Amino acid sequence: MREMTEKLHDFLLQHIDEMSQEWLDSREVEENSIYTADASSETTEYLREQNQYFTRTIVKVLTGKSLETLSDWAQKVAKGRAQRGEPLYQSIKHFKKFRLIFLKQIESFFYLHPSSITYEDLFLWNKLVNEAFDQTIELFTVYYEQVSDAQSHAQQMLISELSTPVISISDTVGVLPLIGQINDYKNSNFAEKVLLQAKELNLSCLIIDLSGVSSIDTMMTNDLFQVIKMLDLLGIETTITGIRPEISLTAVQLGIDMSRLRTYGKLKDAIDKLLH
Template identity: 30%
Template structure:
């Protein structure tokens, strides 16, 4: 019921003007939005993307509905992965989808007015309804892709923070310091173990001071990971010294039955470094 060759040709003939009408509505002063650009090249790219969107949308009126939506969804996912749009706040992108829809429905209404004797009101409503579905799909696909992009960025940032939060600092005479700060969960503890072993091997460290004075709480799993680190370092020929152990952490270790007999401990980092250098 939605297919109509005359409407399709009407839209194709006016497609470029649709894009110009859309861009004339763009008013954006936020520097974080791609739509605020004054760069002619970027403006031209925006217009090309908008025109490409319209050209794909026009096919709705000459193709079977299932075929159209299948192909349109695939194409929309590719469009949604454009990094410049993903870097733009979501509400700006959604706003432009809505403006694009407004322009499109205006041209549908114009076609209806010009062909009122041949097009029924029911036909007009069916066109407007299916267009609404298409734009809802476009917005959903974009928001979903934007969410995926955000999660990837957060994961990358978390990875970077974790890596930077467990640096092995080389001192002198093949000694090094591992200052641990903040909350340590099981995932971070495992990452600390992996990074520390790699860095100690690369730096050819023979004595490592692990300072816990910046750690307030350690749970059962994390305590095990730290002692596993010490045992593994020993296998690599690296001696370990624990410094700055808080009373509550010491109690946790004792309750777990962890053996401190073979682990050198000091009350402070200063004491640990003094012992290492003597």
């Protein structure tokens, strides 16, 4: 068995270029994917190098070598794929494609030496190769998710930093444009940031523009009007623009008195009124 395993090892190494090319030829045109068939020659060579390093490591497993270096490879490649936003399923799909190509080469080797290879040999090789591929995919997934989670956390931190930008448009008037879903502001110390910024800018009037808000629930409507009350306690008058019918309805259902609030349909109208 040992002798045939060594021969298989050498056979696979001799066919690395062939396996890599077959894998590269199997690519399809996929928009915004590193794996697309119409990728630049530089990207194609980059993929070839990564694939061939992976292949050499898998081949070594047949002769009892450790998969430790494969962990380093999986971490490096997964980090690159995650940072460029490549979907995880794309990479897993290509792992599966290459696994079939690799096993097909073992099959070719068997047909070259049918009388010298036992079923025991085939079962062992199949077991070692599949375990190596499965472990690589598992490691790749773990590292990919680690990088993806870190990026997501960084983005959330950035959103938190930028989610309440009070813009000063005069010595006494500022604008707070809210964009997206109000729920996005729930965990970003929304009220505290608005109050601090309004106070730091010495505003006497703050325009809260809701025209960019896509949805708002009862809890956040209540929280928003609590912020307006706190601004009032600081002597800062609030003007609301772009208010949607559902927000008005929710406010009424909550028993919020909107009669004391100045409201305008458009931000431009409020600015024109307050500045002129």
